[in-house]
Each structure stands twice: as C-alpha cells, then as structure tokens.
Amino acid sequence: MAAGTREQFLDSAEVLFAERGFYGVSIAAIASELGLTKQALLHHFGSKEKLYGEVLRRISDQFESMEPGPDPSPADAGHHLKTYLLDIAQTALQSPDRTRLLMRELLDNKHRAERAGTWYLKPFLERLIGMVRAIPAWREAGDADALALVYQLLGAINYFGVSKPTLLGIFGSDAYADLDEAFPQRLGRLIDIAISSPD
Amino acid sequence: MAAGTREQFLDSAEVLFAERGFYGVSIAAIASELGLTKQALLHHFGSKEKLYGEVLRRISDQFESMEPGPDPSPADAGHHLKTYLLDIAQTALQSPDRTRLLMRELLDNKHRAERAGTWYLKPFLERLIGMVRAIPAWREAGDADALALVYQLLGAINYFGVSKPTLLGIFGSDAYADLDEAFPQRLGRLIDIAISSPD
DNA sequence: CCGGGCACTTACCGCTTGGTAAGTTTCATA
DNA sequence: TATGAAACTTACCAAGCGGTAAGTGCCCGG
Numbered sequence: 001m002a003a004g005t006r007e008q009f010l011d012s013a014e015v016l017f018a019e020r021g022f023y024g025v026s027i028a029a030i031a032s033e034l035g036l037t038k039q040a041l042l043h044h045f046g047s048k049e050k051l052y053g054e055v056l057r058r059i060s061d062q063f064e065s066m067e068p069g070p071d072p073s074p075a076d077a078g079h080h081l082k083t084y085l086l087d088i089a090q091t092a093l094q095s096p097d098r099t100r101l102l103m104r105e106l107l108d109n110k111h112r113a114e115r116a117g118t119w120y121l122k123p124f125l126e127r128l129i130g131m132v133r134a135i136p137a138w139r140e141a142g143d144a145d146a147l148a149l150v151y152q153l154l155g156a157i158n159y160f161g162v163s164k165p166t167l168l169g170i171f172g173s174d175a176y177a178d179l180d181e182a183f184p185q186r187l188g189r190l191i192d193i194a195i196s197s198p199d
Numbered sequence: 200m201a202a203g204t205r206e207q208f209l210d211s212a213e214v215l216f217a218e219r220g221f222y223g224v225s226i227a228a229i230a231s232e233l234g235l236t237k238q239a240l241l242h243h244f245g246s247k248e249k250l251y252g253e254v255l256r257r258i259s260d261q262f263e264s265m266e267p268g269p270d271p272s273p274a275d276a277g278h279h280l281k282t283y284l285l286d287i288a289q290t291a292l293q294s295p296d297r298t299r300l301l302m303r304e305l306l307d308n309k310h311r312a313e314r315a316g317t318w319y320l321k322p323f324l325e326r327l328i329g330m331v332r333a334i335p336a337w338r339e340a341g342d343a344d345a346l347a348l349v350y351q352l353l354g355a356i357n358y359f360g361v362s363k364p365t366l367l368g369i370f371g372s373d374a375y376a377d378l379d380e381a382f383p384q385r386l387g388r389l390i391d392i393a394i395s396s397p398d
Numbered sequence: 399c400c401g402g403g404c405a406c407t408t409a410c411c412g413c414t415t416g417g418t419a420a421g422t423t424t425c426a427t428a
Numbered sequence: 429t430a431t432g433a434a435a436c437t438t439a440c441c442a443a444g445c446g447g448t449a450a451g452t453g454c455c456c457g458g
Contacts, residue, residue, distance in 0.1 A: 005435080005436095019309060019310050020222070020307075020310050021220050021222060021223070021306070021307070022223070023219070023220060023222035023223040024220070024221075024222040024307075024310070026414075026415065026416080027415090027416070027417095028414090028415085028416090036436080036437095037436080037437065037438085038415095038416080038417090039417090039418095039436075039437070039438085040435075040436055040437080042416085042417070042418090043434090043435065043436065044435090047416075047417080048415095048416065048417095100306055103302070103306060104306060106361060106362060106365055107220070107299055107302060107303060107306075107361060108219075108220070108223075109364060109365060109368070110218060110364035111218050111219050111223070119365075119368060119369050121365065121369065122369045125369065142377070142381070143374070143377070144374070144377035144378045144380070144381040145381050145385060147370075147378055147381075148378055148381045148382045148385040148386075149385060149389075151355075151358070151359055151362070151378075151382075152355035152359070152382075152385065152386065152389055153355070154358065155354045155355040155356070155357065155358025155359055156350075156351035156352070156354040156355050156358075157354070158354065158358060159350070159353065159354025159355075159357060159358050160350055160351070160354055162305060162306060163305060163350070165308060165309035166305055166308060166309075166318075166320065169308070169318060170318050170320065170321045170324065171346075175342070175343070178341070178342070178343035179343045179346055179347060179350075181343070182341070182343040182344050182346075182347045183347045183350075183351075186344060186347040186348060186351065187347075187351065189396070189398070190348075190351055190389075190393055193392045193393065193396055194389055194392065194393075197388075197392060199388070204405080204406095225444075225445065225446080226445090226446070226447095227444085227445085227446090235405095235406075235407095236406075236407065236408085237446080237447090238406070238407065238408085238447090238448095239405070239406055239407080241446085241447070241448090242404090242405065242406065243405090246446080246447075247446065247447095
C-alpha cells in the first residue's frame with residue numbers, strides 16, 4: 001500500500017496545515033499521525049516545502065475539475081452563476097479544512113512569493129468573471145466591476161467558512177446552528193440581488 | 200525613550216505577525232527590526248505569547264474606540280449602517296497589516312482556543328446586529344438573519360483587504376488599480392441593496 | 399556622591415526543527 | 429535463487445527556537 005501511504009500523508013498534511021499553518025506543523029507531527037517517522041515522509045516528498053506544494057496542487061486539481069456545466073442561454077446566465085456560487089459555498093462549508101488552508105495561502109503568499117507562481121485561483125476567477133459578463137444586465141460592465149462582485153461574494157463565502165470556531169465561541173452552539181441554517185439562504189438572496197442590478 | 204521602545208516593539212511585531220503568522224516569526228527577528236536583541240524584547244513582554252496578546256489587545260482597543268455615532272432616527276438607520284460599514288472597509292483597506300493579523304487570528308484560535316477567551320469581535324458584531332435591526336425593514340428579521348448579513352458584508356470587506364498580493368500577482372498592477380477603484384463603489388451598492396430587501 | 403532601578407547585553411541552556419547518511423526489510427522480477 | 433529497487437528505520441547533525449541567569453552602563457532621587 002505504498003501509493004496509499006502517499007495519499008495518507010497528503011491527507012493528514014492538508015488537515016494539519018489547515019489547522020496550524022505551515023510553520024505551526026512539523027513534518028514529524030504529520031508523519032506520526034500515520035504512525036510513521038518523518039524520514040518516511042521525506043522519502044516520499046523530499047522536503048516540507050514540496051509536501052506543502054503537493055497539497056496545494058491536489059486542491060487546485062480538484063478545483064479545476066469542478067465544472068460549471070455547459071454555457072446556458074443568456075436568460076439563464078444569472079441562475080447559472082447563482083447555482084455555481086452556491087455549489088462553491090456548499091463545498092467550502094463542507095470542507096472547512098480546505099477553506100482554511102486556501103485562506104492561509106492567501107495570507108502567506110506575500111511573504112513566500114516565489115512559490116506563489118501557481119496562482120491556482122486564476123482560471124477559477126476568470127471563469128467567474130466570464131459567467132458574470134454573460135448575464136445580459138452585466139454586458140456593459142467592466143472587468144473590474146465583475147471581479148469586484150465575484151470577489152465580494154467569494155469573500156462572504158470563505159470568511160464564513162472559516163469562522164465556525166470563533167462564532168461558536170462568541171454566540172454558543174444554539175445560536176450558531178441558527179446562523180448555519182440562515183447563511184446559505186441569505187447568501188442565495190444576496191447573490192440574486194447583487195447580480196440583478198449592476199448599477 | 201523606554202516607553203517608545205515598547206510601542207516600537209508592538210509596531211514591528213504587528214507587522215511581522217501579520218505577514219508571517221505567529222509561528223513564522225521569531226522574537227529575535229522582531230527585536231532585530233529595532234536593532235535590539237531578543238532579550239530586550241523579553242525584558243518588556245516576558246514571553247512571545249504575551250507580546251502577541253498585547254498586539255491583539257491594542258488592536259481590540261482601537262476597534263472599541265471606533266464609535267458609530269449617536270443612534271439615528273429609524274428612517275436613517277440604513278444609511279447609518281452603510282456609513283459605518285464603509286468606514287470599516289476604508290480602515291481595513293488602509294491598514295492591510297491589521298486586517299491580515301485579525302484574519303490569522305480567526306484561523307488560529309481554533310487550535311489555540313485557550314487564549315481565545317478575548318473574543319474581541321463580540322461587542323463589535325453585537326453592535327452591527329443592533330444597527331441592522333434598527334432598520335425598519337429588518338425589524339421582523341431574526342438575529343441569525345441579521346448576523347448572516349453582517350457577516351457576509353464583513354467577509355466581502357476583509358477577504359478583499361487581504362488579497363492584494365495575490366490579485367496583483369494574478370492580474371497585474373493595472374488591472375488591480377481598476378479593481379481597487381471599483382471595489383468601494385460596488386461595496387456601497389452591495390450594502391444598499393442587501394439592507395433594503397430582507398426577504 | 400551614591401544607591402537602586404531601568405534598559406539592555408552577553409552567555410548559556412535544553413529542546414525542536416528540517417534534513418542527511420547509512421542501513422534494514424520486503425518483495426517483485428529475471 | 430540472486431538482484432535491485434521501494435519503503436521504510438535508526439542514528440546523527442547543525443541551526444534555530446524560546447527562555448533563564450547574570451551581568452553592564454546609565455540616569456535620577458536622597
């Protein structure tokens with residue numbers, strides 16, 4: 001089960017990097033999660049940086065394979081975008097570890113800019129901009145306006161997706177359960193009204 | 200200039216913690232920023248954790264002192280909230296370091312829950328919920344709905360406030376300049392339409 | 399003029415870190 | 429049955445970490 005070990009390393013690395021950040025986890029800690037030594041990990045990945053890079057690449061691949069479906073008619077473009085964004089939100093809320101890891105990467109790639117040559121978000125953002133511009137009401141809008149819109153919606157999604165421990169601590173589990181139910185519904189409304197009135 | 204040194208330590212600690220995270224910065228690195236040794240830092244703060252705590256407390260104090268002004272008439276409540284949120288956005292975008300640091304804290308206080316007893320965000324969020332409920336159209340809405348709304352708007356603000364290096368890397372400085380101009384304007388619109396239609 | 403506290407330094411410590419070197423075991427294949 | 433690569437292990441290392449101990453120079457009140 002050698003190939004399995006590799007995947008298992010990536011799995012626990014993803015979880016631990018998400019929880020504590022790159023510098024907050026030692027490769028020994030990741031390896032001991034599987035009952036192995038850090039040299040087993042180094043045997044598979046060569047270095048901590050490369051392991052981290054592979055975790056990121058795997059996430060990026062999964063993102064890439066998340067297809068929005070065929071282009072709809074202009075009349076359906078708004079609904080198409082909404083469905084896609086709600087899909088993203090659902091994925092983000094279901095995989096909070098991945099959401100956390102990507103937000104950490106957003107914070108870190110200033111300092112570690114050399115590795116940031118990947119820009120896993122780029123095709124994803126460009127696809128979203130295209131989907132906005134496909135909506136008749138947005139045909140006249142500039143790229144900057146479309147990007148500002150999608151970035152606001154992505155921000156709303158990801159920020160919430162990362163806040164569960166804090167919100168639980170502040171408001172308690174009962175209030176959080178209410179919020180968790182209200183959020184997707186309100187997000188749907190926010191998307192509706194945001195894309196229906198470009199100016 | 201002893202008191203000055205303390206503030207300077209807090210200043211450079213804030214910047215470095217924001218850029219690289221708690222585990223990514225050594226106290227020696229913070230101290231050498233002022234041309235001092237790490238023991239000078241330890242003399243003032245006792246430990247790295249305490250230094251970090253004081254950085255957070257200072258930010259929390261500044262937040263607390265950011266007053267929204269007197270309660271307006273119900274008719275003006277919407278405009279009042281909008282102004283306040285745009286103020287927050289402006290502050291967040293003008294102090295990207297602070298925004299980064301707070302987002303890191305949001306990510307970290309799961310793992311380091313013991314320190315998280317502060318919940319600096321709590322009074323802030325409760326104030327915002329109150330401001331939403333003061334809007335006539337939102338009087339019937341539940342707390343969860345109001346919180347979902349403000350959290351979406353805060354997410355939109357903070358996520359963008361933290362993304363400059365990434366967006367620069369993806370789209371280049373020209374496109375980023377356009378986005379930087381479009382964002383506040385579009386944020387104002389988003390707030391307008393979001394608070395005007397609760398259901 | 400002198401005593402004590404403040405701001406800071408040099409010296410040191412035990413521990414952890416990422417990484418290297420050199421095996422050892424297992425197992426498929428020739 | 430020999431061979432060699434893959435998947436690990438134990439042993440080790442230099443560097444960096446946060447923190448302690450013991451000064452050193454300086455200024456300020458008695």
